[in-house]
Amino acid sequence: MDKFLDTVILDNTIRSYLMVAGTILLVLFLKRYLSRYIAGLLFRVVRKIARGIDKPSFVNLVVSPLETFLLLVVSIISLDKLSFPEVLNVKVYKISLHSLIDGLAIIVVIITFIWLLLRIIDFVAMILHQKAEQANDQQDNQLVVFFKDFFKVMFVIIGFLMVLKFAFSYPITNLITALSIGGAAIALSTRESLENLIASFIIFIDKPFMVGDIVKVQSITGTVEKIGLRSTRIRTDQKTYVTMPNKQMVDSVMDNLSLRTQRRGFMQLELNADTPKEAVQQLVLGIQHLLQLRKDQIESSSVFLADIVKNSFIVQLEFFTAPIPVADFNAVRQDLFLSIIDLMEEMNIRLAAKENEIVVTKES
Numbered sequence: 001m002d003k004f005l006d007t008v009i010l011d012n013t014i015r016s017y018l019m020v021a022g023t024i025l026l027v028l029f030l031k032r033y034l035s036r037y038i039a040g041l042l043f044r045v046v047r048k049i050a051r052g053i054d055k056p057s058f059v060n061l062v063v064s065p066l067e068t069f070l071l072l073v074v075s076i077i078s079l080d081k082l083s084f085p086e087v088l089n090v091k092v093y094k095i096s097l098h099s100l101i102d103g104l105a106i107i108v109v110i111i112t113f114i115w116l117l118l119r120i121i122d123f124v125a126m127i128l129h130q131k132a133e134q135a136n137d138q139q140d141n142q143l144v145v146f147f148k149d150f151f152k153v154m155f156v157i158i159g160f161l162m163v164l165k166f167a168f169s170y171p172i173t174n175l176i177t178a179l180s181i182g183g184a185a186i187a188l189s190t191r192e193s194l195e196n197l198i199a200s201f202i203i204f205i206d207k208p209f210m211v212g213d214i215v216k217v218q219s220i221t222g223t224v225e226k227i228g229l230r231s232t233r234i235r236t237d238q239k240t241y242v243t244m245p246n247k248q249m250v251d252s253v254m255d256n257l258s259l260r261t262q263r264r265g266f267m268q269l270e271l272n273a274d275t276p277k278e279a280v281q282q283l284v285l286g287i288q289h290l291l292q293l294r295k296d297q298i299e300s301s302s303v304f305l306a307d308i309v310k311n312s313f314i315v316q317l318e319f320f321t322a323p324i325p326v327a328d329f330n331a332v333r334q335d336l337f338l339s340i341i342d343l344m345e346e347m348n349i350r351l352a353a354k355e356n357e358i359v360v361t362k363e364s
Contacts, residue, residue: 010085020078027074035066042120061123065116072112076105103167110166114159121151192247196230199246203227208250213258217249221257262299262320263329267337270312270352279349280305280313286343287317290336297321297332312352 005015027034039059084098091097125148164170204227209215213224215234222236232249234242271280284303291301301319308314319336321329344350 010087011083012085016082020082023078024071024075027071031067031071032063035063035070038070039063039066057126058123061126062116062119065112065119069109069112069116072105072109076109106167107163110159110162114155117155118152121148121155124148192245193230196246199250200227200229202250203232203246208254209256209258213256216255216257217244217252220244260323263323263326265317265319265321265329265333265336267317267340268306269315269317269340271315272350272352273311273313275313275349279347280315283344283347283349284315286347287315287340290339290343291319294332294336298336 005013005018007014009017036059039062040055042062043055043058084101089096089098125144128144161172161176165172203209209224211224211227214222215224217234220234220236220242222234222242224232225235225241226233228246231243231245234244236242269283271283284305287303288301291298291303298319298321301317303315303317306314306316317340321332324332
């Protein structure tokens, strides 16, 4: 039996073939259990950010690439114990078949490893998505999508460099240097785009506004419909669609109207200078009474004689409502103003008229 096992076929004994085949078959049979066990160990590493997410969700997401990666690594290590037959070691385009197979094996392992990392990124993104949905913050969702895609691209680039380094023995140091110089040149030529990109990070992190907010930037007022990496899209009150660079959204004075705690109404009455003092006082008291009747709509208010000028008495009215929709606010304000007009008509109080000065000159 030993003589049979020691028989050499293609530079290797039958015993060696059987040991390699047995190892691969054993891993093939146990890969499901081994991969789930390793996935459980990985879950312990990421469970700090996985709070509230069950373990099976993570295991089911990474078990498939982990099985493939585990089987490939064990198979390559086992096959490496065999001597490559010299008869089969022919050259293909000045590359030996042995080197070609080794390179392909390394490429497959690297691709599988990157696949596993991408699955872990998907899992982390899924957790952050669920947290953002619980907070009802759409801006967090956009930030999660951006960083998920960003890290995926970075891992793919790293995988490509690893293939060049380990599979083709290419000196990637010069390549990284060239990419750095090229990246610096591109950064200088696209400075404005980079500024907008950095501004988008500031918006995502600082959160001065989010999708659905009504904002006023420079002379533009409207509802934020989308926050991109370069610009922010605003639907104006004229129903036009404005694209505002993120840099201007950050550098300009921006008023987030959706975060207001109250809506303000204001009226200034210029009463005729012939109006008696008692009438002015009664008008102020009458307006206060009108405001009191609307205390379910108006949260706070003030009415007072603000100034006395050459030809009029200035009565100012200021009131605040809850942050109700603008249409409801306009209805409240209109109803109040019409009631004030009725009150002034009842009290026979006239507004100050514009004076026209006429100068008559006599020719000599």
